Amino acid sequence: MAEQALSDLRIVDLSQRIAGPYCTKLFADMGADVVKVEPPQGDVSRTMGPFPDDEADPERSGLFLHLNTGKKSVTLDAGRMPGLALVKKLLATADVFVESSGPAVMAALGLGYEDLKSEFPNLVYVSITPFGHTGPYKDYAGNSITAMAMSTIMYNTGDPDREPLTTGGAPAEYIAGIHAWIGALSALAYREKESAGQLVEVAMADAAACADEYNAAMYGFQGAIRRRFYSRHVFGYPMDIMACKDGHIVVIPGAAGFPQRGLPQDGAVSPMALLMGNIEMDQQPLFQSGQERMIRWREVDELLQPWLDEHTKEEIVELAQALRMPFAHVPTVQDLVESEHLQARRFFQKIGHPRAGELTYAGHPFRMSETPAELSCAPTLGEHNSELADE
Amino acid sequence: MSKPLDGLRVIDLTQVFAGPTCTRILADLGAEVIRLESPNRVDITRNLIHTDNDGKDVPWERTLYFCIRNAGKKEVVLDLAQPRGLELLRRIIAESDVLAESFTPRVMRAFELDYEHVRQIKPDIVMISLSGYGQDGPLSDWAAYGMGLEPASGVSQLTGYVGGPPVRSGLSFTDPYSGFIGAGAVLAALHYRRRTGKGQYIDLSEQEAAVPLVGGALTDYAMNGRLPERIGNRSRWAAPQGCYRCSGDDDWIVISIESDDEWAAFCDAAGHSDWAADKRFATVDGRLEHHDELDTLIESWTNGQEHYEAFHLLQKAGVKAAPVLNGKEALLDAQFKARGQFEIIDQPHQGKRPVQRHLAAKFSAFDADVAGPAPTLGQHNEEILGGLLGLDADELAALEEQGVIATKPNLPFPAELVSAALKLPYDGFLENGTLLALEDDYQKQLGLE
Numbered sequence: 001m002a003e004q005a006l007s008d009l010r011i012v013d014l015s016q017r018i019a020g021p022y023c024t025k026l027f028a029d030m031g032a033d034v035v036k037v038e039p040p041q042g043d044v045s046r047t048m049g050p051f052p053d054d055e056a057d058p059e060r061s062g063l064f065l066h067l068n069t070g071k072k073s074v075t076l077d078a079g080r081m082p083g084l085a086l087v088k089k090l091l092a093t094a095d096v097f098v099e100s101s102g103p104a105v106m107a108a109l110g111l112g113y114e115d116l117k118s119e120f121p122n123l124v125y126v127s128i129t130p131f132g133h134t135g136p137y138k139d140y141a142g143n144s145i146t147a148m149a150m151s152t153i154m155y156n157t158g159d160p161d162r163e164p165l166t167t168g169g170a171p172a173e174y175i176a177g178i179h180a181w182i183g184a185l186s187a188l189a190y191r192e193k194e195s196a197g198q199l200v201e202v203a204m205a206d207a208a209a210c211a212d213e214y215n216a217a218m219y220g221f222q223g224a225i226r227r228r229f230y231s232r233h234v235f236g237y238p239m240d241i242m243a244c245k246d247g248h249i250v251v252i253p254g255a256a257g258f259p260q261r262g263l264p265q266d267g268a269v270s271p272m273a274l275l276m277g278n279i280e281m282d283q284q285p286l287f288q289s290g291q292e293r294m295i296r297w298r299e300v301d302e303l304l305q306p307w308l309d310e311h312t313k314e315e316i317v318e319l320a321q322a323l324r325m326p327f328a329h330v331p332t333v334q335d336l337v338e339s340e341h342l343q344a345r346r347f348f349q350k351i352g353h354p355r356a357g358e359l360t361y362a363g364h365p366f367r368m369s370e371t372p373a374e375l376s377c378a379p380t381l382g383e384h385n386s387e388l389a390d391e
Numbered sequence: 392m393s394k395p396l397d398g399l400r401v402i403d404l405t406q407v408f409a410g411p412t413c414t415r416i417l418a419d420l421g422a423e424v425i426r427l428e429s430p431n432r433v434d435i436t437r438n439l440i441h442t443d444n445d446g447k448d449v450p451w452e453r454t455l456y457f458c459i460r461n462a463g464k465k466e467v468v469l470d471l472a473q474p475r476g477l478e479l480l481r482r483i484i485a486e487s488d489v490l491a492e493s494f495t496p497r498v499m500r501a502f503e504l505d506y507e508h509v510r511q512i513k514p515d516i517v518m519i520s521l522s523g524y525g526q527d528g529p530l531s532d533w534a535a536y537g538m539g540l541e542p543a544s545g546v547s548q549l550t551g552y553v554g555g556p557p558v559r560s561g562l563s564f565t566d567p568y569s570g571f572i573g574a575g576a577v578l579a580a581l582h583y584r585r586r587t588g589k590g591q592y593i594d595l596s597e598q599e600a601a602v603p604l605v606g607g608a609l610t611d612y613a614m615n616g617r618l619p620e621r622i623g624n625r626s627r628w629a630a631p632q633g634c635y636r637c638s639g640d641d642d643w644i645v646i647s648i649e650s651d652d653e654w655a656a657f658c659d660a661a662g663h664s665d666w667a668a669d670k671r672f673a674t675v676d677g678r679l680e681h682h683d684e685l686d687t688l689i690e691s692w693t694n695g696q697e698h699y700e701a702f703h704l705l706q707k708a709g710v711k712a713a714p715v716l717n718g719k720e721a722l723l724d725a726q727f728k729a730r731g732q733f734e735i736i737d738q739p740h741q742g743k744r745p746v747q748r749h750l751a752a753k754f755s756a757f758d759a760d761v762a763g764p765a766p767t768l769g770q771h772n773e774e775i776l777g778g779l780l781g782l783d784a785d786e787l788a789a790l791e792e793q794g795v796i797a798t799k800p801n802l803p804f805p806a807e808l809v810s811a812a813l814k815l816p817y818d819g820f821l822e823n824g825t826l827l828a829l830e831d832d833y834q835k836q837l838g839l840e
Contacts, residue, residue, distance in 0.1 A: 003587075005579045005580060005582060005583040006579060006582060006583075008586060022603070026575065030579055047628075048607075048627075048628050049607075049611075049627070049628065050607060050610060050611035050614065050615065050617075050627075051614070052614040052615060053615065054615075060614075062606075062607050062609075062610025062611055062613075062614060063606070063607040063610070065610060066603070066606035066607060066609070066610055067606070113755075130711075131726060132726075132753070133753075134729060134730060134753075135725070135726045135729035135730050136725050136726055137706070137725075140706040141706065141709065141710075141711045142647075142713060143647055143649070143711060145624060145626075145632060145634075145645050145647050145713075146645055146647060146711055146712065146713035147713070148645075149634070149643075149644075149645040149713035149714065149715045149716065150713050150714075150716055150721070150724070150726075150727075151716075151721075152716055152717060152718050152720075152721045153560060153561060153562055153564075154634070154645070154715050155561075155643075155715050155716060155717045156561030156562065156717075157550075157558070157559075157560045157561040158552070158561075159552070160824045162552065163624070163633075163634040163635070163636065163643060164634055164643055164715050165550065165552065165558060165623065165624060165634075166550075166624050166634070166645075167546065167560045167564060168546055168547075168548075168549025168550040168551075168604075168605075168621070169546055169549050169550075169604040169605050169607070169608070170604075171546075171564070171568075171604055174568075174603065174604055175568065175571065176751070178568075178571045178572060178575060179571065179750060179751040179752050180752065182416065182571065182574050182575045182578060182750060182752060183750070183751075183752025183754065185575060185578035185579060185582060186396075186420050186578060186752065186754070186759070187395070187754060187756075188582060189395035189396065189420075189578065189581065189582070189585075190393070190395040190754075190756060190757065192585060193393065193395065193397075194393060194756070196756060198754055198755040198756040199754070199755040200752050200753070200754055200755075201752070201753050202751050202752050202753070203730065203751060205713075205726065205727075206727075206730060206732055206748065206751035207751035209721060209727065209732055209747060209748075209751075210567065210571075210747060210748055210749050210750065210751050211562070211564070211567035211571075212562070212567075212718075212721070212747055213408065213456075213563060213566070213567070214440060214455060214456055214562075215562075215717065215718035215721070216718040216719075216721050216722050216733065216745065216747055217440075217455040217458075217459050217718070217744075217745075217746070217747070218440065218455070218718055219717075219718040219719040219722055219830075219833060219837075220455075220718075220722055220733070220745040220746075220837060220839075221440075221442045221443070221455035221458075221741065221744055222440075222442065222443055222444055222455070222829070222833070223443075223829055223830040223831060223832070223833030223834075224444075224718075224817065224826050224828075224829050224830075225717050225718055225719050225826060225827040225828045225829075225830070226717070226718055226825070226826060226827070227717065227824060227825060227827040228561055229823070229824060229825040231558055231559045231560060231561040232561070232825070233538065233563075234440065234815055234820070235439055235440060235815065239536070239538045240538075240559065241542060241547060241556065241557055241558065241559055243556065248542075248556060248557055250538065250539040250542045250543075250559070252536050252538060252539050254534065254536060255435065291815075291816045294815075294816055294819070294820075294825075295816050295819035295820075295823065321533050321534060324534050325534060326523075326533070326534040326535050326536040326539050327539065328539030328543045329542065329543055330542040330543075330547055330548060330557050331542075331543065331545055331548065332545065332548045332618050333545055333548070333605055333608045333609045333611075333612045333618065333619075334612055334618060335545075336544075336545050336602060336605075336609075337609070337612065337613075340529055341524065341530040341531075342528070342598075342599070344527070344528040344529060345525055345527060345528040345596070345599070347596075347599050347602070356614075359610055359613040359614065360609065360612075361606070361609065361610070362602045362603040362605070362606045362609055363599065363602070365572045365576075365595070365599060365600040365601075365603060366572060366573070366576045366593050366594065366595040366596075366599075366600060367525075367593065367594040367595075368576070368580065368591055368592070368593055369506070369591045369592040369593075370583070370589055370591035370592075371580075371583055371591065
């Protein structure tokens, strides 16, 4: 096995559900020794599924298996004395501690940052909560959808005459986990310079709001309040998912897809006209004005949709890409697993598990030339109890 | 105050959204980030969404999109089509710890600045490429924009109203997502470099980076051969959860009830003991089964509530809820204010402006706050080429004369014409509902004056 980027680190992880476990999965898949401390009944995500044949089984929850690759599991009741002593014994060997219960619960357990900082001055203490440790909402509860609501992203997603829509896949949980991972790595870099650990706290609502593209800025720089309009960008049309003969594709003509009035390529046939095999299209007023396209978008649809309805996803995207337009597919998870491109890049990982069998898992989010990530199976509940008790 | 990346230099060849998000985080952590632009081809976000919808006579210095993502960075403008420009870039790379770029893969190869060449210039450099589909594989040369990559990652198939088509989020969602991942990837590679002295190359495919978001659905497909249905704002494992209309013009609240206790607390807070007593709603399974009916009941209550008031009422009762904020509300929100989510920069040609944080982590030993305004075009030509590389004033003047360096873009038209062409049709947007409002006194409302 090649050496991994984070293989000198030990992480003690009391977090549950998605955000904290995704943070520590990023450490584990890059070689860190992640000790997952689970309550006797296990991480809540062991109950969240999906399960084979929909039969609940804490060892076969798809979400748990996905989020906990490469970790060790010990079960103990951190609220009771022997459990607390064992957590502290683990912390003596740890570089990073991750929790997602919040400061009140952790203080009650005797595991708050203030309780631990003098005993473990070099420890990086990572806390992930819905709204953070400070501010008027600090004691409020939340999850991915409440963070997406706060972020301005949700208000701008969906149809204009319907309710705002959250993005699928619990994204704010993942984003919070990523920010906690960045925060922990930053604090480790700080520790090397200043020889001191510290508290790193991440609010899920803040993390989702960091992803805002320009909703707050449109008000702060213009006084404009943007509103959902079929999830459309304000600076061009079309740039959207549209139906075609056999499904959906993303139609993105891009910066050079329509005729470029006054620029050097003026007079050439536009890529969109070439795509549709109809050079007359360039004479359409709607092909010539980006501002008109944004306002008279229904007429744009009337021009494009009949052609899209007669062509397949594959035909349209291949030809558009050959014309250097960034059209894209809208794959299902099955399409992703079967994608020749992702297969050629060996993105997906087949990993065996003693109870769940061999499954296909999402790969690491990036490739490193010298220290490639390695995914291995998630632990069964308490699998490493005796190993860690013997340490 | 010491920051963790003080003394680290990043040469930043990225553009638009994902790459600049990655390097903005590195800048906030203390790195000296030097952006590179070309006078013939400036970052396209220097043409995107002007302050007060008017670029005036300096459109490339008045775009909000560019400012929020590039605040706190330095900038050098070099024409890489001239051998001298490319040579100067190679000399900056030799002085850098990190190189970030986001071209389609063939571009860096054409400049002979792919990793194999770059490591000969600076052996222990950490280089990251953020691309749409990665550096190899049959689609690696595909053109890619952020708005296509959220769908390409599989996320859009999980987003949408029940029974409706797949939906993109109302932003280029995988761009910031990949930028966050990229910042962490660089930090991990730097951790390894501190330990071993070795640099390395990071190949980040934006499509792949977001696939773990659909990890649960992937295991469902692997275990059961099943593809998920779109469920709008609902949860797969708890109920009720949704987005409900409140009083007001376009005000909404999200409510997420994940346990029987939360359900009881909600009914109590809403003054509906009758719902709590209804046996159909007593268990999670029952609530999932009767979700449509619950949605109607809940909205009959939220319709008469102000969204922020209902949020506080429910949270104080122990129920997960949040108001659905628009851009103005986020800027004025008490929690974001208390936590400094928006910082004020004094931007040349634009004045005092709020920019959002790009890293949510709050540190007890330092603050990852913004380092300053975004650079004007070529603002640091002299500082970097003179100070770092040691060129003298005569050499700099000659480079400017030859158009190798510049502080203005080469535009095909007069600046005012460019500004007019890039105005967004706000009257039409107000009419059709793309904009909720356009408020003249916004700077006063935000306390920016």
